[in-house]
Structure formats: structure tokens, C-alpha cells
Amino acid sequence: MPNYEGSLDAVFQALADPTRRDMVERLIRGPLSVSKLAQPLEMSLPAVMQHLQVLEACGLVRSEKVGRVRTCHIEPAGLRTAEGWIGRQRTEWEHRLDRLGEHLSQERGPSGQGSAEQGSTS
Amino acid sequence: MPNYEGSLDAVFQALADPTRRDMVERLIRGPLSVSKLAQPLEMSLPAVMQHLQVLEACGLVRSEKVGRVRTCHIEPAGLRTAEGWIGRQRTEWEHRLDRLGEHLSQERGPSGQGSAEQGSTS
Numbered sequence: 001m002p003n004y005e006g007s008l009d010a011v012f013q014a015l016a017d018p019t020r021r022d023m024v025e026r027l028i029r030g031p032l033s034v035s036k037l038a039q040p041l042e043m044s045l046p047a048v049m050q051h052l053q054v055l056e057a058c059g060l061v062r063s064e065k066v067g068r069v070r071t072c073h074i075e076p077a078g079l080r081t082a083e084g085w086i087g088r089q090r091t092e093w094e095h096r097l098d099r100l101g102e103h104l105s106q107e108r109g110p111s112g113q114g115s116a117e118q119g120s121t122s
Numbered sequence: 123m124p125n126y127e128g129s130l131d132a133v134f135q136a137l138a139d140p141t142r143r144d145m146v147e148r149l150i151r152g153p154l155s156v157s158k159l160a161q162p163l164e165m166s167l168p169a170v171m172q173h174l175q176v177l178e179a180c181g182l183v184r185s186e187k188v189g190r191v192r193t194c195h196i197e198p199a200g201l202r203t204a205e206g207w208i209g210r211q212r213t214e215w216e217h218r219l220d221r222l223g224e225h226l227s228q229e230r231g232p233s234g235q236g237s238a239e240q241g242s243t244s
Contacts, residue, residue: 005140012138018127021207028214076215079208085143086205092150093198 004081010058011082019043020051024060027074034063034070126203132180133204141165142173146182149196156185156192 014020023037038048052072055061060078063070136142145159160170174194177183182200185192 008143009138009140012134015207016131016134016138018131021130024211025214028211029218074215076212079211079215083205083208083212085137086201086208089146089150089201090198090205092147093196093201096151 007059007081008085011060011078014054014058014060015082017051017054020055023051023055023072024074024079027061027072031071031073034072037072129181129203130207133182133200136176136180136182137204139173139176142177145173145177145194146196146201149183149194153193153195156194159194 015024019041022041026032026037034045034048034052037052038045041048052061052063056063058078059075059081061072062075063072065071137146141163144163148154148159156167156170156174159174160167163170174183174185178185180200181197181203183194184197185194187193
């Protein structure tokens with residue numbers, strides 16, 4: 001298993017391409033053969049295979065060949081890696097807003113008065 | 123404003139680099155001057171500025187110069203773009219699991235009994 005930072009690099013890199021995001025969006029709904037996956041895309045099969053390799057290398061997709069048909073499946077754990085990182089940033093951002101809110105309410109004092117009025121009551 | 127797909131390309135591309143993720147992680151906690159942002163990074167100031175330009179171009183960070191000091195701020199809307207896309211994929215995935223669950227329970231029948239246990243309690 002690659003290290004965490006390397007995984008994030010690879011997953012975000014894979015998602016930075018609209019064709020690969022389109023492939024992920026369709027595979028989320030269910031497994032597809034490579035030819036079905038390629039069908040709506042205006043590109044050569046080798047180009048599709050190259051995108052697929054990027055998605056497989058970062059763990060977003062896996063594929064298996066049965067007979068002559070290669071079928072692609074989504075790997076939700078790959079998306080979770082990216083979602084986890086972004087989610088942690090949102091949590092940190094919300095903490096910062098909370099701290100700012102606490103700071104502002106302390107400045108105002110428990111009675112909710114503005115700092116300009118401080119001292120008039122003490 | 124760039125189009126949605128273009129924004130997603132640029133935001134995921136920006137997040138595919140560990141130095142830029144580190145910059146985002148630190149700016150989430152509060153604004154920093156460029157020199158403070160560069161301090162822990164083992165690279166030249168021009169290299170830092172280049173990463174900063176990528177983050178600004180995709181809307182993850184904005185900066186403003188007052189006197190001789192340029193201060194960088196996080197732009198949470200940029201992260202929300204990426205989080206939104208990933209979140210929609212998770213929702214779609216959960217719907218797929220729900221449909222699968224419904225399909226399996228219909229196969230088992232309304233009493234919820236597994237086919238192997240049928241008849242043991244009735």
C-alpha cells in the first residue's frame with residue numbers, strides 16, 4: 001500500500017481530469033465493461049485504457065478480465081481518502097469560525113455589550 | 123468565473139501536490155504572510171510563489187499586499203467545489219447500496235427470513 005500522502009497525490013491527480021471523473025461517475029452507478037465505459041467517450045480505446053490505468057493505479061477503480069471481457073468496478077475506499085482530507089479541512093475551518101465567534105462574544109462581554117461600552121458598567 | 127468542470131480540474135490539480143495541501147492546511151487555521159507560509163518549506167521563495175499562484179488561480183487562496191507584506195487567506199468556497207463533487211459520488215454510491223439491499227430483501231421475501239432458515243420457525 002502506498003503511503004498516505006502519495007495516495008492523496010495520486011487520487012487528486014486522477015480526479016483532475018474530466019474524462020476520468022466521468023468514468024468514476026458512471027462506475028459509481030454500477031460495473032461496466034471497458035467497451036461500455038469507452039462508448040460515450042470521443043477518444044481512442046488506447047486513450048481510454050490509459051485513463052483507466054491512472055484510475056486503477058490510485059485505487060479508485062479495479063478491473064477484472066473474464067474471458068475476453070474486462071469489467072471495471074469502483075473502489076469507494078479511494079474516494080474516501082480524498083473525502084477524508086477535504087472533510088478534515090472543513091472541520092478545521094469550522095473550529096476556526098467557532099473560535100472567532102467565542103473571541104467576539106468575549107470581547108462583547110457576557111451582557112452582549114460592545115467593547116466601546118466597557119467600563120461604563122464596572 | 124471559470125466553468126464548473128474547469129474549476130474542478132484546477133482545484134483537484136492544485137490539491138494533487140503535498141506542498142500545496144500543506145499550505146492549505148496551514149491557511150485554514152488563519153491568514154499568513156508569504157514569508158511565514160514559506161518558512162517551514164524547504165524550497166526557494168520563487169518556488170513557493172509558484173505554488174501560491176496555482177492555489178490563487180483555482181480559487182483556493184487569495185492574497186493581498188499591504189505595504190511590503192503580502193498576506194494569504196483561505197477561500198473555503200474553493201474546497202467546497204471539490205467536496206461537493208466527491209459528496210455527490212458518495213450519495214450515488216449509497217443509493218446503489220440501498221437499491222442492492224432492497225433487491226436482496228425482495229429476493230428473500232417480506233418476512234425477511236433467509237432461504238436456508240425457511241421453515242425452521244413456522
